[in-house]
Amino acid sequence: MSIEVLTPGLSTTVQDQGRFGYYNVGLPQGGSLDAYSSQAANMLVANTVDEAVLECAYMGSNLSFDAESVIAVTGAEVSITINGESAPMWETLTVPSGGTVEFGMMTQGARFYIAVHGGIDVPVVLGSRSTYPLGRLGGFDGRKLEAGDVLPVGPATADLNAVPQKSVPVEARPEFSKQQELRVLMGLYDFRLTDKGKRNLVEEEWSLTPVADRAGLRYKGPGVEWREREQPFGAGSDPSNIVDAGYSVGSIQIPGGTQPIILHRDAVSGGGYAMVGTVISADMDVVARATPGTVTRFVEVTMDEALAARKVYKEALASLWA
C-alpha cells in the first residue's frame, strides 16, 4: 500500500516523535514540531505514538491513495476534500481505493498533520523516521516531499475498532491564535542583558517574522541591550557572542540584540550566541503553531512552574490515548 504525492505543498516532511540520543554529536532531535497534534492524528488512526506522519507547513500536499486507507488530519485549520467531498479535521476518515485527498488554504496556525493507519513506512535511521533535511537524513530520501514521490505505508497492526476515540473533542483541540504567551525560564546568559534589556524581553510585545522554520523562529520587537564587557578569549566581538556552549531546544538567542530567535527541534546543538532564556518544553508546540505576525509575549516562570506545566502537558498527551 502506498501514497503518491500529487502536489508537494511548500515544505512537507515525514516526522515521528523524534531522533533522540545523538544531540551530543550535533544531530537535533527533530520530530513533529507540534507533537500534541501529531500524536492526536496517530491516535485517530489506531497507530501507536511511534508511527511516522506527514507534517505540512503553511500549505498542504495533495495525495492519492492506492488502496482503501484510514487517515486523520489534525493541527492548523485547513479545509479537506476526499474525492472532492468536504471532510472534517480531528476525526477518523476513510479514503476509498484510488481516492484523492486535497487541502485548501490554511486559515489558522502554521502546520497540520496527516496520519495514515500503518504509518508512513520509510526506513528507520538512527532510531527515527523523522526527516532532517540539513543532514539529508531520515524521512523520505532525507528531504521534503516532491511531486511524484511514492510513500510506502506500513502494515495494519491494530484493530481499527480499537481506536480510543474517533474524534478529538473540541475542548481537547489546541488553540490557534494570533496572540501567544510563551513561558520562559531565564538563563543561562540573561546576566549579559542590562535591566532594560531584560525588561524589554519579558514585558514588551514581539511579533513573529516570516523567518520561521523547523530550526528556529525569529521575532521582531523593541530589541534588547547588553551589558558592557571585556571580550572573553574564544568569544566573537558582538556583545551577544559567548564562548561556544551547548544550546537547549527552545533556547532564545538575540544575535546583535535586535531579533530574538527561538531554536526549535531541528536547530543546531551548540554555538556562540548567548541564550538569555529558554521557552519551556510544555510551550514548544505552541511556538510551532505561530504564523508570521503573531503577537507574542515572553512570560518569565520559575523552574517549579516549568515542571508543573510539563506535568500538565504530559497529562494532556496521555488523555489523548485514554
Added chain:
Amino acid sequence: MADIISTLPGIFYRKPAPGKDDFVSVGDAVEVGQTVGIVEIMKQFSEVKADVAGTVREFKVDNEGMVNPGDVIAVIDEA
C-alpha cells in the same frame, strides 16, 4: 473584477529582486498564469500568479507588506 489572493502567509514583494523592476504595474495587461509578485515564508519564495487575464486595477498590499492566507493582493479588471 477578480481578486488575486495569497494562499500563504509571509512578506509580499512586487519585484523579483532588490533593484529590479516590478513584475507588473497598475494599468498593465496580465495573462493567466503571469507572475504579479512573490511571497516569502521560511526563506522560500513562492510566486503569486494571476488566475484571470485582464488589466491590473490596483494592489491592496504594499511592496514588503505582510500578508495572511486569503488576503487580497491585487485586483484585476477582467478582459
